[in-house]
Amino acid sequence: MGCTQKEIEQHKKEMMAIQDSMDVLNGKWKMAIISSICIYNERRFSDILNDVVGISNKMLSKELKDLELNKLINRTVLDTHPITVKYKLTKHGKTLKTIINNLTEWGKQHRKEIIGK
Amino acid sequence: MGCTQKEIEQHKKEMMAIQDSMDVLNGKWKMAIISSICIYNERRFSDILNDVVGISNKMLSKELKDLELNKLINRTVLDTHPITVKYKLTKHGKTLKTIINNLTEWGKQHRKEIIGK
DNA sequence: CCGGATCCCTTGCGATACTG
DNA sequence: CAGTATCGCAAGGGATCCGG
Numbered sequence: 193m194g195c196t197q198k199e200i201e202q203h204k205k206e207m208m209a210i211q212d213s214m215d216v217l218n219g220k221w222k223m224a225i226i227s228s229i230c231i232y233n234e235r236r237f238s239d240i241l242n243d244v245v246g247i248s249n250k251m252l253s254k255e256l257k258d259l260e261l262n263k264l265i266n267r268t269v270l271d272t273h274p275i276t277v278k279y280k281l282t283k284h285g286k287t288l289k290t291i292i293n294n295l296t297e298w299g300k301q302h303r304k305e306i307i308g309k
Numbered sequence: 310m311g312c313t314q315k316e317i318e319q320h321k322k323e324m325m326a327i328q329d330s331m332d333v334l335n336g337k338w339k340m341a342i343i344s345s346i347c348i349y350n351e352r353r354f355s356d357i358l359n360d361v362v363g364i365s366n367k368m369l370s371k372e373l374k375d376l377e378l379n380k381l382i383n384r385t386v387l388d389t390h391p392i393t394v395k396y397k398l399t400k401h402g403k404t405l406k407t408i409i410n411n412l413t414e415w416g417k418q419h420r421k422e423i424i425g426k
Numbered sequence: 427c428c429g430g431a432t433c434c435c436t437t438g439c440g441a442t443a444c445t446g
Numbered sequence: 447c448a449g450t451a452t453c454g455c456a457a458g459g460g461a462t463c464c465g466g
Contacts (some may be wrong), residue, residue, distance in 0.1 A: 209416030210359030227327045274427040392449045
């Protein structure tokens, strides 16, 4: 490729960075969950369960914990009867908005590209 | 939320779209592989194996097949001794560039956010 | 309503060794 | 060099039931 040493170092950092991202956002569900919360600004457990087609309550529960640990979402328990819980994006979580939007747009294009013809 | 019926339909489509995206781009490795090819424009098997930290040859081989099936990359065998194979992004694959770049940038920020302090 | 606990099957994925 | 083949564990993930 004819890269300078400096360029090679830069590329390595970029590869590290994207692998860091995917460590946090991997799995079949996380992006969809974030998208659900993102679209509605705040969202309850059972609503997300409906939004994300095919997810089980066990998985949703686990994934929400992961996202909370990574400080992407906030969990708030409302003192109602029966209990309700709402999830919101944190400030840091909101930095994913453009990525979510791009992925949504890309998904539509991809469907056309693969299935459409 | 007070959504109109039309808005609800729209949101469902968006959820479908992002889940379509993630079906194609899921797993721990695909984004990193695409990034590697994207950075260098074209890239050989053994080079990607080096770029993507931690991947095994078995996984790389499988993931490359997946990506080819989804028309995101092209595989070209060069008639050298020993054989070399190069991978490139297809036109469709290139539409992922902005997402890759955003994810790379986000990964850097996330590292600061979580580990940094 | 929001999950946790349990059971059980499937898939991901690493390690190693081997071939054209 | 660019993969395939085989083995085997660990994680993913569905179904169902249960408790606060």
